[in-house]
Amino acid sequence: MAHADAAPKSFLADKTGIRSWIFSTDHKRIGLMYLALILLMFTAGMTLGFLMRLKLMTPGNTLLSPQTYNAVFTLHGVIMIFLVVIPSIPASFGNIMLPLQIGANDVSFPRLNNFSWWLYVIGAATALVSIFTGSGAPDTGWTFYVPFSSRTTTNVSVAVIAVFILGFSNILTGLNFITTIHRLRAPGLTWRKLTLFVWSLYATAWIQVLATPVLGITALLIFAERVLNMGLFDPTRGGDPLMYQHLFWIYSHPAVYIMILPAMGIVSDIIPVFARKKIFGYGMIAASSLAIAFAGSLVWAHHMFTSGMSETAVLVFSLLTFIVAVPSAIKVFNWLSTLYKGSILMEPPLLYTLGFIFMFSVGGLTGLVQGAAGADIHVHDTYFIVGHFHYIIFGGTGLGLFAAMHFWFPKVFGRMYKRDRAYAAFWLLLVGMNVLYFPMLVLGLMGMPRRYYDYLPEFATWNMVSTFGSWFVVAGILLMFWNLYQGIRHGEPAGRNPWGAASLEWETASPPPTHNFPTEPVVTHGPYDFAEAGGHG
Ligand code: CU1
Numbered sequence: 001m002a003h004a005d006a007a008p009k010s011f012l013a014d015k016t017g018i019r020s021w022i023f024s025t026d027h028k029r030i031g032l033m034y035l036a037l038i039l040l041m042f043t044a045g046m047t048l049g050f051l052m053r054l055k056l057m058t059p060g061n062t063l064l065s066p067q068t069y070n071a072v073f074t075l076h077g078v079i080m081i082f083l084v085v086i087p088s089i090p091a092s093f094g095n096i097m098l099p100l101q102i103g104a105n106d107v108s109f110p111r112l113n114n115f116s117w118w119l120y121v122i123g124a125a126t127a128l129v130s131i132f133t134g135s136g137a138p139d140t141g142w143t144f145y146v147p148f149s150s151r152t153t154t155n156v157s158v159a160v161i162a163v164f165i166l167g168f169s170n171i172l173t174g175l176n177f178i179t180t181i182h183r184l185r186a187p188g189l190t191w192r193k194l195t196l197f198v199w200s201l202y203a204t205a206w207i208q209v210l211a212t213p214v215l216g217i218t219a220l221l222i223f224a225e226r227v228l229n230m231g232l233f234d235p236t237r238g239g240d241p242l243m244y245q246h247l248f249w250i251y252s253h254p255a256v257y258i259m260i261l262p263a264m265g266i267v268s269d270i271i272p273v274f275a276r277k278k279i280f281g282y283g284m285i286a287a288s289s290l291a292i293a294f295a296g297s298l299v300w301a302h303h304m305f306t307s308g309m310s311e312t313a314v315l316v317f318s319l320l321t322f323i324v325a326v327p328s329a330i331k332v333f334n335w336l337s338t339l340y341k342g343s344i345l346m347e348p349p350l351l352y353t354l355g356f357i358f359m360f361s362v363g364g365l366t367g368l369v370q371g372a373a374g375a376d377i378h379v380h381d382t383y384f385i386v387g388h389f390h391y392i393i394f395g396g397t398g399l400g401l402f403a404a405m406h407f408w409f410p411k412v413f414g415r416m417y418k419r420d421r422a423y424a425a426f427w428l429l430l431v432g433m434n435v436l437y438f439p440m441l442v443l444g445l446m447g448m449p450r451r452y453y454d455y456l457p458e459f460a461t462w463n464m465v466s467t468f469g470s471w472f473v474v475a476g477i478l479l480m481f482w483n484l485y486q487g488i489r490h491g492e493p494a495g496r497n498p499w500g501a502a503s504l505e506w507e508t509a510s511p512p513p514t515h516n517f518p519t520e521p522v523v524t525h526g527p528y529d530f531a532e533a534g535g536h537g
Pocket of ligand 1: 252253256299300302303
């Protein structure tokens with residue numbers, strides 16, 4: 001080994017040129033390329049959402065035509081769900097941190113990992129093609145509900161092929177992670193010494209591998225129905241629309257856990273570092289990730305309480321839905337117990353994490369309203385649903401991703417962003433999100449339906465408030481991006497372990513060298529043992 005002569009180059013500086021990135025098998029480069037594309041797609045999706053809020057600012061507004069409006073809310077959903085939130089944390093920080101946190105050189109199948117990234121690129125390109133070619137951008141909503149999606153003349157066939165391709169990218173990433181966690185842990189790194197982020201990636205990977213194929217098949221069936229005129233879902237051709245809803249949600253509810261579990265893992269990693277305490281209930285948090293992955297796979301038909309399925313089914317799925325709330329609540333309880341009497345360092349990663357806990361709790365509690373079948377019938381297809389899932393997905397997964405970006409930024413780039421700007425961006429975001437989404441909960445209870453082009457004057461005030469909120473959110477996002485960009489270019493050197501954390505990724509240089517550790521680490525302490533690790537700094 002030559003590492004005694006000179007410190008190995010960082011993974012950012014090791015090789016240069018575009019080919020050294022796009023064909024890279026380095027998990028850190030692949031994760032960073034995912035992150036860049038995901039943030040780009042997020043910006044596109046946010047712009048569409050911003051447009052929608054402008055259009056909905058006043059009743060009778062004609063900023064967008066009805067057909068354009070339908071395309072805008074469909075694309076906002078398709079982009080945000082399939083290109084941003086589902087891959088968001090696993091593909092970016094999952095890729096970057098998994099091998100580092102388990103003391104490995106890379107994932108099990110580095111070339112397959114690069115191929116997954118390419119599938120993401122090809123899937124995203126196919127989705128773009130569906131917008132700009134043929135007879136217009138899809139107008140079905142991101143759920144592609146039949147029979148409309150099998151009849152509309154817009155470009156749905158291309159969009160479902162994009163979803164199919166993206167699904168494969170996910171499945172292969174999941175496969176890679178499961179194998180990596182089983183086979184590549186450093187000597188001494190037992191299952192009980194894994195970080196809770198790795199546990200959450202493990203639970204997520206099983207959902208990716210087991211549930212995503214159902215989405216792939218469903219997308220293909222829509223394609224077959226449209227192109228070959230098969231009567232699978234459309235009742236006028238002998239098909240069954242209820243079957244579509246079952247197939248779609250068998251994937252798409254567990255997909256909610258693909259979105260939220262990794263964010264929960266990040267929260268579980270960040271809190272002990274900034275409370276300077278061992279995590280409370282390690283085993284329970286790890287087990288609750290697996291419990292959520294398992295139980296979350298059994299609740300899909302709670303999206304279908306008003307579809308006309310049997311009363312027995314309604315009862316069973318309602319009950320199962322309440323059961324999933326238990327492991328989620330266990331996590332919140334454990335996080336708060338860890339914070340309790342800790343010596344709190346209110347650094348930006350912790351602030352974003354606390355924002356996550358607040359937003360996730362509002363989202364979770366409003367979810368219980370819909371889990372109860374009777375209450376759900378009242379709020380079904382109203383803005384209550386839109387408000388609820390934005391609290392979970394943007395308030396939860398979004399803030400979780402932003403917490404991760406602020407937490408691991410010094411590790412990935414070896415530099416630090418400006419803290420005051422990070423605080424300012426956070427408050428713009430948190431206030432903005434609540435002003436944007438809380439009115440939607442109220443509007444839903446008042447009976448305003450989702451996805452409609454226009455609304456009655458009685459909904460005017462809350463819609464205006466909601467639109468104001470979107471301006472704060474956009475301002476917060478722009479400030480955050482700018483701050484991080486400036487940090488990459490001019491930030492102060494951060495050092496190996498600026499937060500005094502105890503997990504393995506902090507033991508190597510910042511940014512890490514291409515092969516992560518100069519010599520294979522031997523693990524003697526757990527990821528939250530601050531005293532033994534001497535991590536108090
Ligand atoms: Cu669901």
